[in-house]
Amino acid sequence: MSDAAAAVNVDGLPPPEAVRIGIVSISDRASTGVYEDKGLPALKEWLSAALFNPIEFQPRLIPDERELIARTLRELVDDARCDLVLTTGGTGPAIRDVTPEATMDVADRVMPGFGEQMRQISLHFVPTAILSRQVAVIRGQALIINLPGQPKAIAETLAGHDAARGIFAAVPYCLDLIGGPYLETRDAVCAAFRPKTAQRPKRAG
Incomplete structure (x- = not known):
């Protein structure tokens, strides 16, 4: 079998593009070992379930220090070349x-x-959701999003619920527009939305 044939999976499609994702848990107490960090495992679990793409995670666990957080985000985008960076905590x-x-x-x-x-x-x-101050920004060709601190809230925010679409549905097309890899989502977890002109054939599963 040729290399080209081997690269095509059972759907008759080429394999999904690899993606590098920075995940940053920001907590004074977790970073010093006062309690176990739950943010990084929650992000890894959700993203691994949601994406067909092979993921290279770049995890960081740091305290609530503004300069350190900013330096970590710069390093993940500028040096580690992450396409997407998700933070949890401190919002x-x-x-x-x-x-x-x-x-x-x-x-x-x-x-x-x-x-x-x-x-x-x-x-x-x-009702205390109005106290949240999460933001999302673009740096270079990477998208950075602040997420809540609790694993349950992380999943709710990314996937959404019956009354509101989750934010991750818009992430793949945003990455398309800024020159990132083509993210392929599993619809059972989170169906990505793209205009018809930007869609590729869907993978089964």
Whole structure:
């Protein structure tokens, strides 16, 4: 069998493109071992279930320090060449919650729709969602999104629910537009939305 034939899977499609994803859990206590971090495992589990793409994760566990968060985001995008960076934690109104400020420090462009939709999703579950300050930005050819700190809220925000579409449905097309890899989602977890002109044949499963 030729290399070209071997590269085609059972659907008759070439294999999905590889994607490099930075996942950053931001917590003073988890980063110092006071309690076990649950953000990174939750992100890995959800993304691995949602995507057909082979994923190279770049995990980071850091405290709530604005300069360190900004430096970590720059390193993940500029040096590690991540296509997508998801943070969890540090987005509330507490004094030590500085993730949105650090994210804005590294932004080339702001994508306000992500934060707006995240709060709409969370408001279906808790009234305190209005206290969340999550933002999303573009740096270079990478998308950076702040997510909530709790694993349950992470999944709800990414996947959505009956009354509100999750934010991850828009992530693949956003990456298309900024020159990233073509993300292929499993519809049972999260169906990506693209205009018909931007769609490729869908993979089974």
